[in-house]
Structure formats: C-alpha cells, structure tokens
Amino acid sequence: xxxxxxxxxxxxxxxxxxxxxxxxxxxxxxxxxxxxxxxxxxxxxxxxxxxxxxxxxxxxxxxxxxxxxxxxxxxxxxxxxxxxxxxxxxxxxxxxxxxxxxxxxxxxxxxxxxxxxxxxxxxxxxxxxxxxxxxxxxxxxxxxxxxxxxxxxxxxxxxxxxxxxxxxxxxxxxxxxxxxxxxxxxxxxxxxxxxxxxxxxx
Amino acid sequence: xxxxxxxxxxxxxxxxxxxxxxxxxxxxxxxxxxxxxxxxxxxxxxxxxxxxxxxxxxxxxxxxxxxxxxxxxxxxxxxxxxxxxxxxxxxxxxxxxxxxxxxxxxxxxxxxxxxxxx
Numbered sequence: 001x002x003x004x005x006x007x008x009x010x011x012x013x014x015x016x017x018x019x020x021x022x023x024x025x026x027x028x029x030x031x032x033x034x035x036x037x038x039x040x041x042x043x044x045x046x047x048x049x050x051x052x053x054x055x056x057x058x059x060x061x062x063x064x065x066x067x068x069x070x071x072x073x074x075x076x077x078x079x080x081x082x083x084x085x086x087x088x089x090x091x092x093x094x095x096x097x098x099x100x101x102x103x104x105x106x107x108x109x110x111x112x113x114x115x116x117x118x119x120x121x122x123x124x125x126x127x128x129x130x131x132x133x134x135x136x137x138x139x140x141x142x143x144x145x146x147x148x149x150x151x152x153x154x155x156x157x158x159x160x161x162x163x164x165x166x167x168x169x170x171x172x173x174x175x176x177x178x179x180x181x182x183x184x185x186x187x188x189x190x191x192x193x194x195x196x197x198x199x200x201x202x
Numbered sequence: 203x204x205x206x207x208x209x210x211x212x213x214x215x216x217x218x219x220x221x222x223x224x225x226x227x228x229x230x231x232x233x234x235x236x237x238x239x240x241x242x243x244x245x246x247x248x249x250x251x252x253x254x255x256x257x258x259x260x261x262x263x264x265x266x267x268x269x270x271x272x273x274x275x276x277x278x279x280x281x282x283x284x285x286x287x288x289x290x291x292x293x294x295x296x297x298x299x300x301x302x303x304x305x306x307x308x309x310x311x312x313x314x315x316x317x318x319x320x
Contacts, residue, residue, distance in 0.1 A: 009271070010261025011235065016295065018233040018264055019304075019312060044270030048277060073276075075232075075266055080315025087233050087264060103276065107231050109304050109312070176320060183316050190309040 009041060011077075011085055020087040021182065022104055024130065025114035026122035030142040030172035031090035032074045034114060037178045038088060039076025047072050048100055071100050093126035105133040110189045112181060113139045114172065117147045120158050127159075136192060138166035138185040164188075218250050218278055225284030230265050232276065235295040236283060237262040242291045250274065251282055255291050262295065 023031050036043045048071050074090040089104050091111075111130050115123040123139075130137050139159060150158070156167060166188045170181040238258035247255065253272055257263070263271070269279040286292035 009267070010263060013262070015235070015262065017308070018235055019308065020233045041267075044267060046266060046269040046274075046276050046279075048275045073266075075270070077264075077267070078315075078319075080312060080318075084311050084315060085264075086312060086315070087266065089232070089266075103232060107233070109309065179316055179319050183313065183320070186309060186313045186316060189304070190306060190313060193304065193306045193309060 012079060012082065014082045015079065015085050016083045018085050018087060020089060020104075020108050021185065022089050022091050022108050022111035022130075022135070023114060024091045024093055024111050024126045024137075025142075026093055026116070026119060026126065029114045029116050029119075029122075031114055034112075034142070034170075034172040034178055035074055035076040035088045035090040037173055037175055038078055038182070040079060041077050043074050043076045043090075045072050045074050073100065073104070093129065101129060101133060105135055108135060110185055111135050111137040112185050113137050114142045114170075115139060115159065116142055116144060117150060117155070118144070120155070123159060136189055138168065138181070138188050140168050140170045140181040140184075142172045143169055218248070218274075219281040222281050223277060225280045226288055229287075229294060230280045230283060232266040233264045235262050235264055236268065236292050237295070238286075238292055239290060242289075247291075251286055251291075254279075254282055254286060258292060 023034050025031055032043065049069070071092060073092075076088050076090075078086045078088070080086050089108075091101070091104050113123060113127060113130070127137070127139075139161060141155065152167060159167075161167060166184045168181050168184045171177040236258055238255045240259060242255070244252050244255060250272070254268060257268060257271055265279060265283065266276060268274075268283070269276045272279070274282075283292055283294075287294060
C-alpha cells in the first residue's frame with residue numbers, strides 16, 4: 001500500500017494518456033531497483049498464478065495435479081506532463097510466462113534490457129522474447145561494484161547487438177542515470193518512427 | 203500436504219469472479235485508466251467490487267494500480283472492472299490504442315517529459 005496522504009496515489013485529474021515501457025532482464029539484475037528509483041509512487045506489485053506450462057490458472061478444477069507458480073510484476077509511475085503518464089513495468093524474463101508477457105507487451109512503446117557484465121549470457125533469453133513480441137529495445141549495463149568493465153565494442157559483440165541498438169551504462173540506484181537510460185531508449189524509439197528505413201523487417 | 207491444498211491467498215480468485223477468467227469486454231490494458239462514477243449505489247456489490255469502486259471514487263488509477271493496491275491478480279481485476287463498467291460504476295479512459303507504430307508526436311511528448319526531469 002502507498003504511504004503518505006491518500007491523495008498521493010491518484011493521477012492528476014488532467015492526465016488523459018498513459019503509456020508504458022518495460023524494464024526487463026535476468027534475475028537480480030536490478031529491475032525492481034530501477035523502477036523504484038524513478039517511480040513517483042511507492043512501487044506496486046501484482047501477482048498472477050500460472051501453471052508451469054505458462055497458462056493462466058483459470059479455473060480451480062483445472063488446478064488439481066498441476067504445479068502452479070506465482071509470477072510477480074513490479075511497476076511504478078512517472079507523470080511526464082499535465083496530460084501524460086508513463087508506467088514502468090519490471091518484467092521477469094522467464095520464457096514460460098508468456099500470457100503475462102502478452103499482457104505487458106500489448107501496447108508497450110518499447111523495453112529497456114538491464115544487464116550485468118558478470119552474467120551477460122543470461123540476457124539472451126529476454127532479448128529473444130522481446131524480438132518475438134516485436135518490441136524494440138535498448139540495453140543498459142547496470143553497474144555493480146566489482147563487476148568487470150568492458151569496452152563498448154566487446155559488450156556489443158558479447159550481446160550480439162544490432163548496430164543501431166543503443167547500449168548505455170547506468171546505475172539503477174541513481175535517478176539521473178536511470179532517467180538518462182530511458183531517454184536513450186525513447187530517442188531510439190522516436191528515431192525508428194521518424195525514419196522508417198531504419199526499421200528492422202518484421 | 204496434498205497439492206490441492208496449497209492454494210493460498212486472501213481470496214480464491216475465481217470464486218471472486220464467479221468462475222470467469224475473462225472479462226465481459228476486452229477493453230482493459232494494464233495501463234487503461236479507470237475512475238468511479240460518484241453517486242452510484244454500492245448496495246448489492248460483492249466485497250471486492252465494492253473495494254474497487256471505493257478505491258476509484260477518489261481519483262483515477264491504471265488497471266495495474268487497482269490490482270496492486272487491492273492485492274488482486276490483474277486477470278481477476280479485469281473481470282471485476284468489466285462487470286463494474288457494465289453496471290455503470292466505473293468509467294474507463296482508454297489507454298493508447300494499439301497501433302502498428304506509436305506516433306511520433308506521442309514519443310516526442312514522452313521524451314520531453316523525461317528530459318525535463320534531468
């Protein structure tokens with residue numbers, strides 16, 4: 001639950017449009033921290049019960065004998081202008097939760113992939129998932145103390161990035177740094193729309 | 203303990219929704235904005251539907267926020283919100299419609315809003 005005066009949880013009455021961006025990445029890469037750093041409300045969490053096979057558990061009769069698992073989604077909110085609000089969804093990268101991904105990806109402008117130089121290979125699954133959903137993305141290396149530093153070219157090669165995919169470094173705990181990572185993502189999204197020749201084939 | 207007994211949580215979601223897993227209308231995205239109509243009678247609403255209306259009477263929230271504040275799964279929240287739109291208790295402000303590409307004006311507004319925070 002939100003703390004503070006109750007009115008703090010609500011949107012300004014003038015807000016008319018809501019957009020969303022996903023913040024994705026492997027386990028413990030800093031997604032929740034990133035969302036919490038930028039959110040104007042205490043980050044919220046919703047949980048969805050799924051079967052291991054990835055189906056929403058949609059009737060009690062069907063549950064018997066099936067393993068179910070709970071998927072948590074963390075999200076936060078940034079009011080960007082009098083009329084526009086941005087929601088950030090910190091999404092788990094596990095492939096098997098596809099219905100949740102459909103829900104999150106639907107209408108999303110794009111995604112920021114957080115990665116950790118100690119576990120770069122763990123980012124492949126989530127990048128594959130974004131490509132399957134047709135979501136454009138930028139990559140942000142979340143800096144952890146003691147994690148190895150690499151030259152940009154080495155990172156691009158290790159992550160197998162397309163030449164125009166933005167790659168930035170950020171500190172998910174720092175508001176300015178996290179905001180700059182999102183600016184880079186949205187600049188990229190804008191450039192893709194304004195110059196359709198840059199679009200990758202669907 | 204048998205596997206069937208492992209269901210936990212305050213509410214059993216599909217009891218709350220009378221066994222339905224899909225809303226009566228397909229208009230809810232995670233960021234669809236909803237608010238409650240004032241002056242609608244709350245009598246006769248189930249406890250969960252009443253909690254949604256009471257939460258949304260004080261201002262607008264996204265579907266995801268309603269789910270988060272009330273500790274309900276998003277799928278259940280959508281079913282209940284669909285009922286409440288049908289009964290005239292809840293109004294939706296449509297989220298951005300799904301287009302092949304988001305329009306550049308909208309992206310520029312997002313960019314301006316983010317840059318202004320730096």
